[in-house]
Amino acid sequence: MLNVSSNPADLLPQARIRLAALELFGQQGFDQTTIRQIATRAGVSPGLVIHHFGSKNDLRQACDDYAYRLFAEERVYLKGSGPMPTLERFMADHPDLQPVLAYLVQCLRGGGEGAERVYRLFCSLSDEMLTEAEQQGLLSLPEDRQAAIAVFAAWAAGLQMLGDLFARQLGGQHISDPDVMRRYAVVTTELLSRGLLSASFTDMLRSVIEPSDHKESNT
Amino acid sequence: MLNVSSNPADLLPQARIRLAALELFGQQGFDQTTIRQIATRAGVSPGLVIHHFGSKNDLRQACDDYAYRLFAEERVYLKGSGPMPTLERFMADHPDLQPVLAYLVQCLRGGGEGAERVYRLFCSLSDEMLTEAEQQGLLSLPEDRQAAIAVFAAWAAGLQMLGDLFARQLGGQHISDPDVMRRYAVVTTELLSRGLLSASFTDMLRSVIEPSDHKESNT
DNA sequence: GTCTATATAATGATAGAC
DNA sequence: GTCTATCATTATATAGAC
Numbered sequence: 001m002l003n004v005s006s007n008p009a010d011l012l013p014q015a016r017i018r019l020a021a022l023e024l025f026g027q028q029g030f031d032q033t034t035i036r037q038i039a040t041r042a043g044v045s046p047g048l049v050i051h052h053f054g055s056k057n058d059l060r061q062a063c064d065d066y067a068y069r070l071f072a073e074e075r076v077y078l079k080g081s082g083p084m085p086t087l088e089r090f091m092a093d094h095p096d097l098q099p100v101l102a103y104l105v106q107c108l109r110g111g112g113e114g115a116e117r118v119y120r121l122f123c124s125l126s127d128e129m130l131t132e133a134e135q136q137g138l139l140s141l142p143e144d145r146q147a148a149i150a151v152f153a154a155w156a157a158g159l160q161m162l163g164d165l166f167a168r169q170l171g172g173q174h175i176s177d178p179d180v181m182r183r184y185a186v187v188t189t190e191l192l193s194r195g196l197l198s199a200s201f202t203d204m205l206r207s208v209i210e211p212s213d214h215k216e217s218n219t
Numbered sequence: 220m221l222n223v224s225s226n227p228a229d230l231l232p233q234a235r236i237r238l239a240a241l242e243l244f245g246q247q248g249f250d251q252t253t254i255r256q257i258a259t260r261a262g263v264s265p266g267l268v269i270h271h272f273g274s275k276n277d278l279r280q281a282c283d284d285y286a287y288r289l290f291a292e293e294r295v296y297l298k299g300s301g302p303m304p305t306l307e308r309f310m311a312d313h314p315d316l317q318p319v320l321a322y323l324v325q326c327l328r329g330g331g332e333g334a335e336r337v338y339r340l341f342c343s344l345s346d347e348m349l350t351e352a353e354q355q356g357l358l359s360l361p362e363d364r365q366a367a368i369a370v371f372a373a374w375a376a377g378l379q380m381l382g383d384l385f386a387r388q389l390g391g392q393h394i395s396d397p398d399v400m401r402r403y404a405v406v407t408t409e410l411l412s413r414g415l416l417s418a419s420f421t422d423m424l425r426s427v428i429e430p431s432d433h434k435e436s437n438t
Numbered sequence: 439g440t441c442t443a444t445a446t447a448a449t450g451a452t453a454g455a456c
Numbered sequence: 457g458t459c460t461a462t463c464a465t466t467a468t469a470t471a472g473a474c
Contacts, residue, residue: 150385
């Protein structure tokens with residue numbers, strides 16, 4: 001089991017540096033964070049940061065591996081309490097993992113390979129979660145499973161990326177605020193149970209979208 | 220009407236600089252873009268960039284105003300073709316606006332005031348769009364309208380931020396790829412019409428979420 | 439392992455010629 | 457208005473003492 005909640009002062013300097021970097025990268029982003037800031041927060045000299053990790057980019061890689069393993073190998077997403085464990089609910093129960101999630105969300109923001117890795121992870125975790133719920137008869141996925149999972153992962157990732165903006169729009173401060181989470185849960189439950197679109201509008205959309213098995217009627 | 224599709228070579232240097240900055244900021248982000256890159260793309264000297272705009276930050280502000288006005292004052296989001304004009308569908312019909320949208324999405328990525336402004340714009344446009352559709356009887360929004368609109372805007376914004384990652388997960392290159400758009404439309408239509416959750420699971424979720432009018436039964 | 443001091447590179451911004 | 461040349465700052469990374 002990876003260690004996340006220890007007192008930073010008890011960690012070795014190398015681990016303290018990695019933790020400080022993960023927190024600062026997660027809060028400010030990679031480019032906005034300087035080695036000097038990391039060193040100050042870890043209580044060491046800037047030279048020691050380079051001594052242990054080689055370069056700022058290598059330090060980023062170390063943070064990537066640490067954060068990714070924590071979420072992927074431990075499958076934390078799936079250990080949520082409550083009936084349908086969403087990411088938001090899980091994070092509310094495990095506040096000590098918040099810096100790790102913030103780091104992964106910054107990876108998504110940054111784009112490139114790092115973002116792709118994290119989004120794939122979100123897809124993989126969504127897949128397991130939805131598949132398990134489906135086997136228990138709690139829900140039934142659309143025919144195009146892969147697309148449905150990609151959409152769910154995108155919704156979850158996007159909400160995390162917007163973060164506090166979404167919460168502020170609902171009069172709160174953070175997604176984990178009880179009132180924000182409740183309103184979010186109520187609305188999504190309603191949208192995903194009774195639906196949103198009228199029957200006639202749904203039919204019209206279906207005919208316009210032209211799924212491949214209806215294509216002969218138009219071309 | 221603001222001008223977006225002119226040949227850059229015909230524009231005055233000041234407009235060429237602004238356009239080059241908007242494109243580079245949108246592709247690479249603000250921090251990763253240098254004044255020298257902007258000058259090279261605009262075909263002018265780095266000094267002229269500062270001469271016309273004062274500073275890199277002032278240039279960003281000019282791009283902000285330009286992009287925001289294009290989307291907000293012209294209400295482009297709502298002019299989409301098709302029955303339910305989503306952002307993705309609109310962009311497919313107006314490829315010349317793609318750099319402007321890319322810029323706004325980078326604002327969302329960057330966080331801070333710029334992101335808040337853009338997210339509020341997405342909420343405002345979603346509000347108008349959904350309200351109009353509701354008045355036409357095409358759909359019926361949940362009771363908590365504000366939360367529903369915030370969720371829709373977050374879904375749209377998040378999907379744009381993930382951008383190509385989502386498309387690649389579906390075997391495409393970009394969200395505007397016909398196959399990607401079709402699968403996306405089919406899945407979301409299904410999720411928002413027949414729903415996703417089973418009736419019993421919906422009841423269970425509702426009892427756990429405890430909306431305020433059921434609260435007396437637990438505290 | 440840890441620190442201080444410094445080399446080196448890049449960037450935003452300035453000054454002044456044309 | 458436009459350019460070239462340059463300054464001043466900042467950041468990463470190195471070198472070597474302890």
